[in-house]
Amino acid sequence: MEVPEHRALLGVDVVGSTRNEGYHLDTVRAAVDGMVRAALATAGVGRSDVVEWEPTGDGALLTLSSRRLGAVLDAAHHLDGSAAEHNRHRKPDIRLRLAVEVGPVGPRPGLYAAKIALCRLLDAPAFKELVARCAGAATALIVSDGVLRAAFGGDYTRHVRRTDFAPLAVRDKEFSATAWVRVPGYDTRAPQPGPTGTPPAGHGRVVNVVNGSFYGVQAGDVHGGIHLGVPPPR
Template identity: 45%
Template structure:
């Protein structure tokens, strides 16, 4: 029996945008958020020399959108996130509600038709990774002056492709810090950048969160110290002799 294999789709650059805490806004403000974000995306694309025709697909999400571009636009897409940050900062100075963004970038094989593709799923996992969300919350908390308006997470593979040459103009490798991105069954290392904060500060924030997570895990661990023989089932680590079955008569 001959198995017919699928043709590998073209490599695409994917960008996902999420408005932080959009659900906390009154319902009548949600459309205004989407209109403002759509306008910002159009401006950022134009300012980075990406014509509308090169946006192969755009899919609105509950809190933002997902944009598919040709793979060769990966570097321009990274620079586009700088412009998005500037536009969000300008918006937040003069308009309400504020727009604070989580942005994710991935690179992978994606077909022309709208549908499920592994790179899109990975992009969504990166965007919603607990470590990324927690890092953004910490950055916003530490900068109540409004100087933080966005954060970017990019997959390890896309990061190395983007900085494998002189493909970016406004985003630089040294501005990123590596974190572990985990969401549902997804777990991999990724790179994060937050305009307005250097990588050393980001590393400190990420390390503090990782240490707190480990401490919570260790606090909830059960350790049983057994002196002599023990009958029955014990949770956690047990030090001592255990006999399963009928106890001593």
């Protein structure tokens, strides 16, 4: 048997959709579909590049030509702008979790390994927790290591950059991997809170910016003198 052609996969899921009232479901689904179609078109992805579009409740799983991988990542960038614009003018708010994977996918619908990996990335608890912490973000994108290496092995994107991504260890059921995440407007490279909600030991830092005299300070690294309780000598 021949190995199926490699495809780019885009997974889209609405954050907190179960909290929406029933009468909003069709509205949200139609809005998300419209956003995805518009984002792909803006990124230069034509209809012929979309091999399959599978509805997944309030989201979708798209199979696309792998040669359009860079454009798929740029489409995620455009989706962020569309969702943010929607949320400024319409209710309910729409926040999206996005995932991109690449791998062999056959010509008929089915459970291919690449599609399973995409779903594991999208549903990974670590990714959902990150999205919850970035509560003001319109979208969050997670990609596999293979996608990162393929997309940024050359000049294949217009808007998304390699430096936008930070590593995230993910685990979902039997799946575990180091994935890469991008949340526009948030520094995902910053230390993440531990299980108790406090920063892991060794990563806490207090930064003080002071204009004028100040005689009490909390600091991580200190360069120079600190004077407590009395004015500094003149």
